[in-house]
Amino acid sequence: MALFVGRHRNRVDKKGRVSVPKPFRAAFAGDDFSGVYVYPLFKFPALEACGEAFMERLAESLDDLPMFSEEQDDLSVILENAHALPFDPEGRIVLPADLVNAAGLGGEAMFVGRGQRFQIWEPKAYESVRGPAFERARARGTTLPLRPRRPQGEG
Amino acid sequence: MALFVGRHRNRVDKKGRVSVPKPFRAAFAGDDFSGVYVYPLFKFPALEACGEAFMERLAESLDDLPMFSEEQDDLSVILENAHALPFDPEGRIVLPADLVNAAGLGGEAMFVGRGQRFQIWEPKAYESVRGPAFERARARGTTLPLRPRRPQGEG
DNA sequence: GCTGAACCCATTGACGCCCATAATTACCCA
DNA sequence: TGGGTAATTATGGGCGTCAATGGGTTCAGC
Numbered sequence: 623m624a625l626f627v628g629r630h631r632n633r634v635d636k637k638g639r640v641s642v643p644k645p646f647r648a649a650f651a652g653d654d655f656s657g658v659y660v661y662p663l664f665k666f667p668a669l670e671a672c673g674e675a676f677m678e679r680l681a682e683s684l685d686d687l688p689m690f691s692e693e694q695d696d697l698s699v700i701l702e703n704a705h706a707l708p709f710d711p712e713g714r715i716v717l718p719a720d721l722v723n724a725a726g727l728g729g730e731a732m733f734v735g736r737g738q739r740f741q742i743w744e745p746k747a748y749e750s751v752r753g754p755a756f757e758r759a760r761a762r763g764t765t766l767p768l769r770p771r772r773p774q775g776e777g
Numbered sequence: 778m779a780l781f782v783g784r785h786r787n788r789v790d791k792k793g794r795v796s797v798p799k800p801f802r803a804a805f806a807g808d809d810f811s812g813v814y815v816y817p818l819f820k821f822p823a824l825e826a827c828g829e830a831f832m833e834r835l836a837e838s839l840d841d842l843p844m845f846s847e848e849q850d851d852l853s854v855i856l857e858n859a860h861a862l863p864f865d866p867e868g869r870i871v872l873p874a875d876l877v878n879a880a881g882l883g884g885e886a887m888f889v890g891r892g893q894r895f896q897i898w899e900p901k902a903y904e905s906v907r908g909p910a911f912e913r914a915r916a917r918g919t920t921l922p923l924r925p926r927r928p929q930g931e932g
Numbered sequence: 933g934c935t936g937a938a939c940c941c942a943t944t945g946a947c948g949c950c951c952a953t954a955a956t957t958a959c960c961c962a
Numbered sequence: 963t964g965g966g967t968a969a970t971t972a973t974g975g976g977c978g979t980c981a982a983t984g985g986g987t988t989c990a991g992c
Contacts, residue, residue, distance in 0.1 A: 625829075625836055627814065627859040633983070637937090641982055645861065665845050711939065712982075737836030737856050755854050760819040788973070792947095796972055866949060867972075939988075949978080956971070962964090 624649035626735035631745060633730055638722065639714045640731050646740055647713050649673065657708035658715060660742070661700050662724035667747050669717075669725050672739035677704070717742075779804035781890035786900060788885055793877065794869045795886050801895055802868050804828065812863035813870060815897070816855050817879035821906060824872075824880050824897040831894065832859070872897075 630643035642658065650658065653674050660671045672680075681701065687694040707715040717727065725731075725744055732743040734752075743752075785798035797813065805813065805828050813826045835855065842849040862870040872882065880886075880899055887898040889907075898907075913919075 624810075625832055625856075625861075627832065627856050627861055629857060635984065637984090639983090644981060663845075708938095714982090716937085734857050735859070736853050737839050752857065755851060756817075756819070756858065759851060759854050790974065792974090794973085799971060863948085869972085871947080933992100935990105935992080937988105937990085939986105941984105941986080943983085943985105945980105945982085947978105947980080949976105951976085952974090954971100954973070956969100958967105958969075960965105960967080962966095 625737055626740040627737070628735050630733040631730055632733065634717070634727060638716050638718075639710070640717060641712065641714045642709065643733050644713065646733060646735070647709070655706065655708070657706060659704050660707055660715075660717070660721060661704035662721060663741070664699070666741075666751060667724065667726050667744070668751075669721055669742040670736075670739055671742060676738055780892055781895040782892070783890050785888040786885055787888065789872065789877075789882060793872045793874075794865070795872060796867065796869045797864065798888050799868065801888060801890070802864065810861065810863070812861060814859050815862055815870070815872070815876060816859035817876060818896070821896075822879065822881050822899070822902055823906075824876055825891075825894055826897060827894040832856075 626646055626649060628645075630646070632641045632643065634640045650656070650673050655674050658671045658673065659677045660669050662668075663670050684694060684697055684701070687697065703720075705718055705721060707717070709715060717731075721727075725742060726747060727742075727744050730745050732745045732748045734741040734743060734748065781801055781804060783800075785801070787796045787798065789795045805811070808829045810829050813828065814832045815824050815826045817823075818825050835852075839849055839852055839856070842852070858875075860873055860876060862872070864870060872886075876882075880897060881902060882897075882899050885900055887900045887903045889896045889898060889903065
């Protein structure tokens with residue numbers, strides 16, 4: 623599967639349109655739904671986006687939680703606040719007002735790859751929140767506990 | 778899988794292009810994505826590069842961690858700072874400004890084999906940082922416990 | 933008839949592709 | 963063993979294409 627990596631900074635025009643970076647769009651090729659699912663993060667002033675496959679996985683994970691439980695109710699807010707945003711012919715999406723507000727977006731949007739999904743940030747907010755993360759990793763001498771290599775596919 | 782070994786010193790032209798040494802390129806033959814993933818290292822003023830397989834493994838390791846957890850946020854630093862750099866028809870990649878800055882690259886780049894991955898250094902920085910490593914290993918009488926030979930072939 | 937959204941079109945600027953050339957390296961033959 | 967030659971890789975520059983962007987226009991719903 624194609625991965626989302628790196629950062630891309632694009633403009634948000636007067637109509638609220640913003641181009642999804644081509645490398646990110648490419649990862650959705652073949653999906654039934656030509657667009658992305660976007661929802662606000664509760665942890666950061668930012669949005670997260672994913673494709674159909676991941677959204678289904680998320681829904682299933684929610685179903686694994688006890689029915690009528692508090693956690694299920696809480697985490698369901700993701701689905702409740704998610705928007706399915708279709709691509710226009712040029713590969714742009716229109717961000718609804720509630721998402722713009724949640725992320726504090728202005729004239730520009732920063733697309734940030736996260737592997738299976740990506741995030742959308744107001745550039746300055748990204749800088750101040752995530753900027754220190756790299757320095758922190760350096761200071762801690764962070765090491766990566768990698769998942770063991772798979773015996774077969776050896777992908 | 779082919780291994781990355783040895784050092785290669787290539788020029789970086791005005792456009793930021795640099796040839797990936799042929800022996801290194803060969804290791805990526807057969808990948809869906811014809812190019813390399815490059816990200817800055819925490820520990821050194823240098824870049825590290827890997828292929829699709831390793832990057833997917835990294836993304837999967839991330840997904841093994843709980844969504845919205847702190848660890849996941851920390852580890853995704855690599856993905857956020859990585860660039861997918863495609864080969865041009867001549868086997869070169871274009872290094873973006875942030876990577877050039879992170880490694881302090883000028884007119885030349887040193888490619889250093891590291892087995893499953895390789896690094897990209899500014900030649901002088903490599904000399905001063907890694908040069909002593911050989912002497913240090915000698916002085917310490919460093920030893921390396923080898924992993925037992927695997928039963929089959931299976932690279 | 934009005935509002936809003938989706939589509940179409942034009943511009944521009946970066947990036948990828950193609951070519952030509954130079955520097956190695958590998959190979960062959962004397 | 964040495965030199966010469968051929969093939970391959972590295973390098974540099976120019977040009978064409980495509981992605982990003984902005985505005986206009988048509989269509990549908992109210």
